[in-house]
Amino acid sequence: MIPLRPAIQTMAGYIPGYQPPDIACWIKLNTNENPYPPTPKVRDAILEELGCDGASLRTYPSASSERLRQAAGELYGFDPSWIIMANGSDEVLNNLIRAFAGEGEEIAYIHPSYSYYATLAEIQGAQVRTFSLTDEFRIAGFPQRYTGKLFFLTSPNSPLGFAFPTDYIETLATRCDGMLVVDEAYADFATDNALDLVRRHENVVITRTLSKSYALAGMRLGLAIARPTVIAALDKIRDHYNLDRLAQAACLAALQDQTYFRTRCDQVTSTREFFTQELRKLNYTVISSQGNFVFASPPDRDGRRVYEGLYARKILVRHFSAPLLVHGLRISIGTRQEMEQTLSALREIGQGPDT
Ligand SMILES: Cc1ncc(COP(=O)(O)O)c(C=O)c1O
Structure with a gap:
């Protein structure tokens, strides 16, 4: 055995x-991929990084993805110390659970939403609680104080598509003793987002992906925005070379072609x-x-x-x-x-x- x-x-x-x-x-x-190709600048950047003989691949990529954090910081209006890059947002969701929820501790999410949170919690040995939705797409029976370690809020929600209003998300943040992770995989298609809440609340983390809106699902690129202490913790956990050279080149080109x-x-x-x-x-x-x-x-x-x-x-x-x-x-x-x-x-x- x-x-x-x-x-x-x-x-x-x-x-x-x-x-x-x-x-x-x-x-x-x-799978909610983009029907269009990424900007042609992505292809150019990958080929340039590869060079004529691929020799650049001999050496490890930047461990800190510094240029990408800089570019993402400029785009979203945050210092790079508030940003971590990830091998798909799935990587950062995984590392959030590893950082905040020990064995037997509780995390929660809404059903229906992204069930991968439950799989990640299972790996960690964390307990999972699900909350259901009211007919008006609010959380049914959310406690005055939620004492679990992490609460994952998918907004816009997948698979249903609605988004929670930002003031409602802010109320949830004030009621969570642990971290509120707003999974904004689809926020680029929405009229609003919760980025401002990261500045106002130390327990809010936003996750984003380049898989959908930037048409880069095949490159595996995501990121999280949070207070520098949270980012520093996530930085300790991740694989040290989590983004390969070609992914870094693609990411920079995509973010820069707004x-x-x-x-x-x-x-x-x-x-x-x-x-x-x-x-x-x-x-x-x-x-x-x-x-x-x-x-x-x-x-x-x-x-x-x-x-x-x-x-x-x-x-x-x-x-x-x-x-x-x-x-x-x-x-x-x-x-x-x-x-x-x-x-x-x-x-x-x-x-x-x-x-
Ligand atoms: C709500 C949600 N979060 C995260 C992800 C994972 O995205 P990524 O491709 O960046 O790992 C998905 C992918 O479908 C998703 O639907």
Whole structure:
């Protein structure tokens, strides 16, 4: 018998969204990737870093990702000591749990949101508590004082797409004894964000990713913004060379081309509004979204039926089997053409047997 820790032996492990091997044959709307390529400056920067013979790869990359922290600091209005770069925001979520929640201690998050928090807590041996949502998308029964070590708030929420108002998030921060982590993976598609709260509250951490809005899921780039004492703690935990040379080059080029970034985000959000309206014309119930996806339920509330109909037409969306989500689908926003094709497919699939 291999002497694994019991927590690891019994845990199921996280199942990420499906990445089909024949990816080019699909309209892929299941993992909230960006339908557009990153700025061409990313490709140029990677090639320049690589050089003609790849010799730069012989040596380790910058351990501190200093230039990226500088660039991100300028972009968001923080000193670099308030920023840590990560190998995808998943890395920093992991390190937050390792830094703040010991074995047997509690972390919490909202269901439905990003279930990877639970997997990370399981690895650490931390206890997990979930809070549910009211019909108005507020947290049901949040205590006057939440004494757990970490509370993860996904805003905009995935898979539902709504965002919590900033003043509401601020109230939560004042009620948390531990850290409030606002996972803003989708904030670049939203009208507001909680960055200001980091300045006002020492227990607030914001996490961001370049996977979605910067179209760099394949490079694995994320970051966190928090007080320097928190950042210094996270810095001790991370792999010392957590961002490879090519990722660092790509990250810098992407952050520095804000014109391209804004244009692409605007394209995604205007396609999201178009798609939402068209789905409603098909009698789908659609939650107004602040992300690069929508959560939509067909009139017969049979999400599985529609998922399978789309799958048969080579359109991949996300269907969750959790009881609160089983009636709907999370559909990432692709190009306008991809969304028009998806709408045609949905018309063919129809509204269900009784409608
Ligand atoms: C809410 C949320 N947080 C974090 C992540 C992870 O992002 P990254 O690709 O930066 O690890 C995702 C990815 O889908 C997400 O949906």
